[in-house]
Amino acid sequence: MNLTQKKDRIKLFKADQELPYHLLLLADETIEAIDKYIHDSEIYIYERDQKTIGIYACQLLDGESLEIKNIAVSEEYQGEGIGQKLLSHAISNATKRGFKNLMIGTSNAAFQQLYIYQKMGFRFHKVLKNFFTDNYKKEIVENGLVLNDMLLLKKDL
Ligand code: ACO
Ligand code: ACO
Known part of the structure; x- marks a missing residue:
């Protein structure tokens, strides 16, 4: 047996654990924004050698x-x-x-x-105009652009 082999698994996050x-x-930019959906979401975590290094949270619409x-993976x-394994898990679970x-x-x-979402089969569905400027107090800049619109993608199952 290879003792250096890493043990990875995706598992349901228990409500009594501390949210990572x-x-x-x-x-997401702020705890305030996260708290609007996280408490009624189903959360899965990605563990490597029992350390939580990834997460996704799904809400029933x-x-x-x-x-x-x-959806997030620890920077390192x-x-x-x-990230793609977490998306596959969400797709097969749903x-x-x-x-x-x-x-x-x-x-x-x-x-x-x-790129990743389309690679996993999601297609553009809707543009929520000014979502970021309307919902966040501070301007957010990513990849040299000011965030303004939210792009909603959908995958038919
Ligand atoms: N443009 C296009 N593709 C890129 C770029 C880029 N600038 N940079 C990397 N890629 C590609 C890689 O080549 C790779 O594709 P490939 O497998 O075809 O070669 C892919 O992106 C990366 O795939 P993964 O390794 O599966 O992704 P990762 O484990 O890094 O997870 C995630 C992706 C979740 C976005 C992670 O980077 C992350 O946590 N980012 C910060 C948080 C975040 O932005 N989360 C999503 C916000 S939206 C939401 O939460 C609903
Ligand atoms: N993701 C994000 N940004 C990128 C990527 C990438 N994968 N690759 C390059 N860039 C950035 C560069 O960093 C640079 O940005 P910066 O100036 O902020 O650093 C920018 O893209 C390139 O800017 P320019 O040098 O001004 O662009 P260029 O002179 O190459 O012209 C054009 C762009 C017209 C798209 C050219 O590359 C081209 O002719 N492509 C093939 C034809 C094409 O696709 N045309 C558009 C089709 S849609 C239409 O015609 C209406």
Whole structure:
């Protein structure tokens, strides 16, 4: 047996555990914004050797749709494919449970995220104009652009 082999797993986050805001804050600007959805979301964590290094949170929109409200991977483990594994998990979990579609939103400047989401089969669905300027007190700049609109993508299951 290779003792250096890493043990990775995705598991349901238990409500009595402390929320890993340090991860959630990679995907959202403020705890205030996160608290608007996190307490009624179903949360899964990605563990490596029992250390939490990734997360996603899904909120029920209606009987047919779920939305991934937050997905994040610890900075030192980004680019290894963990984000795509979390998305695959969310897709198969929602499919198994009979949901018709899965939504995910991101900003106008999130080029990498837009690439990954489309690679995983999400398609552009809606533009929420001025979402970031209306909902956040401070201006947010990413990839040299001011965040203004939220792009909502949808995957039919
Ligand atoms: N433009 C396009 N593609 C890029 C770019 C870029 N600038 N940079 C990297 N990529 C590609 C890589 O080549 C790779 O694609 P490939 O597998 O086809 O080669 C892919 O992006 C990275 O894939 P993963 O390794 O699976 O992604 P990772 O584990 O890093 O997770 C995530 C992605 C969750 C976005 C992570 O980087 C992260 O936590 N970022 C900060 C938080 C964040 O932005 N979260 C999403 C906000 S939206 C929301 O939460 C609903
Ligand atoms: N993601 C994000 N930004 C990128 C990427 C990338 N993958 N690759 C390069 N960039 C950035 C560069 O960093 C630079 O930005 P910066 O000035 O802030 O650093 C910018 O893109 C490039 O700017 P320019 O040098 O002014 O652009 P260029 O002279 O190359 O012209 C154009 C852009 C017209 C798209 C050219 O590359 C081209 O002819 N491409 C092929 C034809 C094409 O795609 N045309 C547009 C089709 S849509 C239409 O025609 C209506």
